[in-house]
Amino acid sequence: MNIIAFYKSPLFLRIVFVLSIAIIFFIAAITFKHINALSDSSNRVLNTYNVAVELEKMYTYVNDLETAKRDYIASNDQTIKFSIKIHQKEIEKALLKVEKITQDNKTQREYTKILRGLINHKYHIVNIILAKDYSNGVLGSTELNNDFLSGKKVMYDIRKVINKMIAVEESLLLKRNSIYQNNQKTTPLYIYLTLLVTLGLLVLSYVKMSKDLHNIKSYNNELIVANKSSSLSEIVGNYGTWQLNLETHEYTFSANEYRLLGYEPNAFKANLEDFMKHIHPDDKETVQEVNRKMIHEEYLPSFTYRIYKTDGELRYFRASGRVVINKSNERILIGTTTDVTEEIIANHEIEERNRILELNNKELQAFNYVASHDLQEPLRKIETFISRLIDKDFNSLSESGQQYITRINASAGRMRILIDDLLQFSRTTRAEQVFAKVDLNELLENAKQEQAQLIEEKKAIINADELPELEVVPFQIQQLFSNLINNSIKYSKENIPPIINITVSEVEAEKEAKFLPNGYNKFYKIIFSDNGIGFDQEYADKIFTLFTRLHNKDEYAGTGIGLAICKKIIENHKGYIFAQGEINKGSSFTIYLPKEA
Missing domain, CATH: 1.10.287 (Helix Hairpins)
Incomplete structure (x- = not known):
């Protein structure tokens, strides 16, 4: 489709409108996506902080547990057992929270498993301590010192794992901060660009609608002129137009439709009944039948009928029509009525x-x-x-x-x-010509039998290719072959046996330079060539003219009709015949017969 024509078409405006709506939805989707991404980045950053906070809280609780353990060893105060239990619960809560918020990170899950193992080991040490009685203990004894320092190694390992987990979260924090900042920058940019595109499309739509409005005004002016021209054309062309709404069965007549009947425009309401009053009585039944078919089949073939004008003058009308669908999806049969009286009279005369x-x-x-x-x-x-x-x-x-x-x-x-x-x-010029599919070889043999006496007298030699089957007038093609053989023998050299070669080939019209195709593409090319006296090539066309002779009648017998008959036969078969000769070297006649008649 031409780009300019597409821009001017209503389809372009519809596409722009739909595209604008689509882009608005796209903007909403992009905005939603980027806000979600921004929110997700924010949540991930917050999650990193939460992991670090929970780890630190957990280590504080573990540290408090270690302190309570030492206080219990130092004082053997049984009430400390209760606070140890509280510390253990706080540690569990913090550990569960860390496990939950790090479950999507494989590395952190591994560290969490190690951390839980260390904490369980820490619980085990504390439980062993709590099972002992330190009321008679002496501070500074070896056992007391060992129990006092029993959790130091575990505390170190716990701290080490927590530090690694915090390091992982710090690394993730850097990445998530980068993503978060990138989302903060790109989200407004995406929204801004898509809004610009939408604004551009809306401006383009406005410009297009403005131009369309201008064009509509221009088209309306042109339509007024066209309607006047159409009315004038109807008057000059002596025809009128009418419409039949197949949904409401209402008719509309043009001004000249009324004039054809001898009325002024809009002299009566357009309807079939008033129009039928003018139909010739002998044609009324035909017109009514055509009208019924027209409504049923939604098509009006061209037909001719007679009418009487208001002044009683007899005229011949020809009507035709076809169905179109208007913008309201109504089927409208649009027809023309032409006064063809002069044409009918002329045809009668012809x-x-x-x-x-x-x-x-x-x-x-x-x-x-x-x-x-x-x-x-x-x-x-x-x-x-x-x-x-x-x-x-x-x-x-x-x-x-x-x-x-x-x-x-x-x-x-x-x-x-x-x-x-x-x-x-x-006989060859008569119209009564019956074509039949025959074997040309049989017709050639029949022609040779006709010329048998002459062939024998002159000792002629005839060499022929295998000829095809064709749709032809059999007796004419046989006459053609007989005349060409007779012509070659008649104009043979004295004391030299005539040799006639008949060749055949299939050719395409566009590849043959001798003639223009006459609606047929493929031909059989048959050539009759001899070794006779030949003729001057300047007479190649003249020899096919009736009664034309190139030699004195005393030298060679003949009437000058034989080759004219050959040409007429070829013309009857929508073919061509050409002659070519050279004095004392012989002549050839090339025949083109359509492959399909």
């Missing part, structure tokens, strides 16, 4: 002239046929009496009389050949 011409042609054809046959009757009598005169009284005649009789006999023979050729030519 038909009458054609009828007279056809009668004249039949009479002329009958005259030609009868004349040709009637000419043969006196000719037969002339030939009969000359034959008797030669047989009985030829020797009794003077030398000059014998020459006259000989010339009369030769002239009568030439006249018989001429009449036969004229009959053949007439």
Whole structure:
């Protein structure tokens, strides 16, 4: 689609509108996503702080537990056992919280397992201490000192693990801070850019709507002019237009539709009943039937009927129509009514002239046929009496009389050949031509049989390729082959046996430079070539003209009709024939016959 045409189309505005809505939703989605990401980054940063705080709290509780243990060793105060239990519960709460908030981090989960093991070991040491009685103990004794320092190693290990976990969280804190800051920067940028794009699309839509509004005003002006031009065209073209709403069955007539009937525009409400009053009585039933089909099939084929105008003048109307769907999705049958009275009258005159011409042609054809046959009757009598005169009284005649009789006999023979050729030519020009699919090889054999006597006398040699099957007029193609063989033998060199070569090939029209295709693409190209006397190439077209001869009738017999018959036969088959010759080297006749008739 052309870009400019697409920009001007209503589809472009719809696409921009839908795209703007989509981008607004996209902005909302992006904003929501980035706010979620920002919130998530914030939660992750807070989670890192919470892990560090809980670890520190837990270590403080462990440290308090260690202090309470030492106080118990030093004072053997049984009430300290209660505070130790409280410290253990606080440690458990902190440890569970650390396990919960670090469960999505594999490294921290491993450290938490180690930490729980150390704390459990710490509990074990404390429980052993609590099971002892230090009331009689002496401060500074070896056992007392060992119990007093028994949790130091565990405390060191706990501190070490906590420090590693805090280090991991500090590392995560750096990354999460970076992500958080990046989200803080990119989120407004995304929102700003998408808002700019949306604003651009809205501005583009506004510009497009403004232009469309201007175009609508311009189109309205053009439409007014077009309506006036259409009305004028209807008057000049002598036609009117009408519409039938297939949903409401309401008609609308143009101004000239009324004028065609002899009324002023809008003289009556457009309806079928008032229009039918003007239909010729003999055509009313036909028009009503067409109208029923039109409503049922939603199509009005072109048809002609007669009407009477308001002044009683008889006119011929031609109507046609087709269905369209308007913007309201209503089916509207739009039709035209054309006054074709002059055309109908002219056609009647042409038909009458054609009828007279056809009668004249039949009479002329009958005259030609009868004349040709009637000419043969006196000719037969002339030939009969000359034959008797030669047989009985030829020797009794003077030398000059014998020459006259000989010339009369030769002239009568030439006249018989001429009449036969004229009959053949007439036969090829008649319209009664029945095509049939036949084997051209059979027709060639039949043609050779027709020329058998001449072939034998001249000792002619005929070489032929395998010919195809074609849709042809059989007797005409046989006549074509016979004439071409006769022509090659007739114009052969003296004392040299004629050699006729017949070749065939399948060709495409566009690859042959000799002619323009006449609707057929593929042809059979058949060439008759000989070794005869040939002819000058400047006469290649002239030899196909009726009664044209290139040689004196005393040198070579003939009427000048044979090749004209060949050309007419080829034309009857929508083909082509061309001649090519060279004096004393021979001639060739190239025939093109369509592969499919």
